Amino acid sequence: MNREKELRYLSIEKLETRKTEDDKMTISGYVVQFNKRSKVMWDFVEVVAKGAFRESLKNNVIKALWNHDSNLVLGSTKNSTLRLLEDDFGLRFELDLPNTNWGRDAWESVRRGDVDGVSFGFFVIEDNWEYLKDEDLYQRTLLNVDLFEISPTPFPAYGDSQVSCRSFEEFKTSIEQQNKNELNKRKMMLELDLF
Template sequence: MSLAKEVRYLHADKMEVRSGTQEGEVLGIDGYVVKFNQRSQLIWGEFYERVAKGAFARSLQENTIKALWNHRTDFVLGSTKNSTLRLQEDEVGLRFELDLPNNSWGRDAFESIQRGDVDGVSFGFNVRQDAWQYLKEEDVYERTLLEVNLFEVSPTPFPAYADSEVNQRSIDQLGITTKEQRKLGKEILLFEIDLLAIG
């Protein structure tokens, strides 16, 4: 298992708000954290990523997962521990329901999401198991997250999957080469072939 924290920012297709119209009703939001087997945007210009169905199953059983406002641990919006955050894998992806706290940042979060200023969902995790495949025709790698250790989800104003924080070490350790390295390797090989032809 990789201990490096990775974060993925995703545009939420349909993040919905639940407004408490009667006294005692709780403001809330719901939607999908991520949808299964959908290819991400190109990350770092080097690889695509997919999340396999079942990737979160173990975490959902074992972990207390927090909902944070834009990954800030001082703005906790909910927790699976007390069921203010509810997460479930279905056929589509990892679905969430979040009852927002009745405090300033809970109301601010609701307002920002309702207005559409915040339209992304992000999740923080460690990789337990993944698989890499080189796609020769596109000259890129594709990574499939098979099992992850999920520890937080966050509504976020920055839904650019391409801006993911990926630990470079995890790529280096797997022997994954960058496009520049592959291009240089091809140039060296062609140069050596030319030298052999001259000799």
């Protein structure tokens, strides 16, 4: 089986940073949101299905790189400086940056908002293609991928990825609130359908 390495550059609303009293620098956000479209890439758009990263998260050592540069390693799941979690919303990450020149530069670029996207590198294990006649383009759905790296980047392909520099507790609270708002919307819609 000949697999090609693929990279996706994602645009996000918030790339979060936080700095603790011991000068530990952390960024967090979403690598990708499930079932949200990428920008048009050539003649297709792409979405990532919930569960596409499940096997990778169980089996792979995944690295965080600066803009896909393997000379600038920012973290790793091997030593838990990179933490990844699939939730109902997407693939969430939290990354403790190294106290190196490129780690401090990365933190500052994210803090200032100059870098506000996340990208990911992967091999496709399973996908599905569908022609969208009304839009005259194809939609590719990633069902199972072999994820090997994520990267903060200035040029993302997915408009809905998120990364920022704030406390993880604030971040969790904002995501929990988004999820509650979505559930309340669904509940209200169900109630309206009953009447």
